[in-house]
Amino acid sequence: MQEKTGIEQPSVNVLKMFRRERRRGDFVFAVAMLVFSLFLLASFPSQTTRAEFTAWSAQPTLWPAIAVIGMVIFAVLNLLGSVMSPRIPGRLKELRVWLGFTEFAGWFIVYVLLVPVLGYLPMSLLMAVALFWRSGYRSRKMLGFAVLMGLGTVLLFKTGLRVNVPGGAVYEWLPAGLRNFLIVYF
């Protein structure tokens, strides 16, 4: 027994060096990153092409190779660190939090898809009010503030700074003068 402990001790001690701060979901993320890195490594031959008559230093494969091999090495070490560090329970709870982010990613995508249809001003007003409502700010005062926020955003960026956001398709149904005005400023 003594002998066995004596043999195992140095390697176990070396692994202890990898201990670090670990948060909920760290192991899941470390595994996912390693899988992703290995996928990139496996895809490397099909996703890069060596150039003929070109020095190694100018090969188009050089820097992707450095990046992918680096990712795999660091991902392995990161996973080792995760395994060796004290675990904080709550992995599933954390995954639910991550999934929760997708709801707001969805809101953003809807905003992006509807701006070219309904127009920047109407969509910004709708979005601000809807997000305030969703966040629990449903009083008249707060919804009024949301309207001001949407309007202020459009006035600042489109009317003021003239950023490149196209007018909405629905503007086409409006009288010519108003349509042009809305397309340019809102």
Added chain:
Amino acid sequence: MEHLLPAFELLLQPAVIVALLIGSVGGVVIGAIPGVGPAVAIAILLPTTFIFEPLVGLSLLLGIYGSSMYGGALPAILMNTPGTAVNALTTYDGYPLTRKGQAQRALGLAYSASFFGAVVSIISLVVLMPVLAKVAPMFGSREIFLAALFGIILMILTHRGQVFAAGMMTCFGILLNTVGMEPINYTQRFTFGQSWLSSGVNLVVVVLGLFALSQAFLLLSGSDKHVEPQKISGSVFSAMREFWQHKRVAAVSSGAGVGIGIIPGVGEFVSQFVAYSYASRTSKTPEQFGKGAPEGLIASEAANNSVPAAALIPLLALGVPGESLTAMMLAVFYVHNVVPGPQLLTGQMDFVIALYLALLFLNIVALLFLLGSTKTLIRVINIPNRIVGTMVLLFSFVGVYSLRNSLTDCLIATGFGLFGAILKRLNIPIVPIILGMVLGGIMEAKFRSAMTRIQSPFDLFDRPISAVLIIAIVGLLLMALRTAAQHYRRHCT
């Protein structure tokens, strides 16, 4: 002196002055709102600045960059919540002073130290500029490659406890930069047959996703925490007079900020900790540190505010950004065909001096604005998280969509937003992805061009700067190994 008057002429353009005013005031307000920070604001505003002249666009972004730390000190001192990440150390001594009923004193010391740090760094760099203008042309391709490599290694190693994650993210950033059509041999790299990946992954889209959208998702899915800030009364001016009693700490901290800020990849955090530990070591009352020591507050604020001017040096002199915010500014340079590097210092010194004068001006504006508006800003600090999240989401749309009106860009940014939110939850650093993207591109181009003139590895040592950089890189790696060995001896045996 010969460059000073033309620099003033550049600076006194109405558009530049307006941009500086908006940037400085906006930066203070943005810095004061916990959960926003300069990175989010700069990421959002980046595409909108492309329509302006380079100096106007850069003045706006510099205004936010340089003044946000002033604002960030406010919630750090009054609520124990740093407005920006670099104000975290300010909470150590700022908040205890507030709890002792000395909030005005803490704010006065913080404002004075911030202003002092900024002015010292700007003046020292303007004075040093002629020297830099002589040294910068000595940097050829191999030196710039080695400087970028040094910056990347240093950045990874400074993420103590997260070195492997930082390394992984840096490599991911380098990979992102290689995606698309390779510009010399026209071969596809990691496009998976998708046409939308052929043109590569846009840096601004990634920045907007990782910094702005991720923050919006986090704020919107979190809960609103209401922390009542302490009431403040009286005047900050007596504390500003008290600041002079600690001018030695302020000077050394500013020096640390300048010296460390110049090194690519390090930035505000390291300079703050160096300054703070110096102040603690040399204090007559070290036991007060963390309990409301004025020297601690001064060290932290002077060091972090002296970094922005210094961090511009590697960007302007070599084209190598030291951290994420200067990496974003590099995008503004590129859009306007202003190529930072040795040629900029030798050929457009007026422009460079104008940037530093702009920094000086914005610091004055930020200080004056704070002195007149502290009590009003306390209301801004208390805006609920989810309302801030809504605002960031609305603003992010402008940033991503106005770039090219591309739905694909928006989808990529959303993907990086989700990824960034998860990284933030796990406390895994995001900045290495951005620096990997930017420095990876620089390293690839410079390595390729340097290697055409190198016959053997010994050729790397035949130029003094490249020899020094190689020794510095080897020294850095040896130091990291030594630290790991010490850690092993102390904790694992």
